[in-house]
């Protein structure tokens with residue numbers, strides 16, 4: 654029997670494009686898995702169509718750049734705009750995951766992942782981390798920043814085509830694939 658197509662949606666903010674590139678890599682990785690439909694939603698200019706995509710998704714992946722050790726103001730506006738869904742328990746039982754990009758190697762990205770995790774818990778969602786052992790700390794290595802709560806990537810102050818490095822981009826695709834497979838296992 655054919656299995657139902659599962660929907661994953663990556664919800665992100667990106668001022669200069671680096672976090673957007675990571676978001677796209679998660680979507681690309683997820684779409685490599687059969688019977689998965691993964692899409693991208695920027696938190697800017699949310700409209701009825703975008704909210705519908707989020708409401709229909711089986712799994713939401715939330716991502717933000719790190720600003721002053723926190724999610725960006727734009728991402729926080731999005732979080733606050735979900736309060737009617739929080740009240741209605743609309744996303745309760747959905748799978749959730751998170752990612753954070755920053756300029757610093759640490760950059761206090763953990764704080765961003767913790768904020769996003771707590772946000773998902775407020776919604777009653779079911780959290781998936783990044784179950785991938787670090788393969789080393791070079792720019793080409795998978796999970797070089799050794800993060801398990803969610804995906805961490807780091808970008809230099811360079812054009813988007815050059816940074817984050819290959820290992821971070823490959824980790825993002827791995828994360829997308831993993832989350833897609835998780836939807837099939839879970840639902």
Ligand SMILES: Cc1cc2nc3c(=O)[nH]c(=O)nc-3n(C[C@H](O)[C@H](O)[C@H](O)COP(=O)(O)O)c2cc1C
Pocket residue numbers: 666667668669670671672673717718719720721722723754755756757758759760761808
């Ligand atoms: C206002 C502001 C605050 C920032 N704060 C941090 C920070 O706390 N830690 C860090 O490592 N990078 C910090 N950065 C760098 C950003 O995290 C980095 O430029 C961003 O992740 C790039 O993503 P984007 O191209 O998707 O906007 C900051 C940048 C700005 C503009």
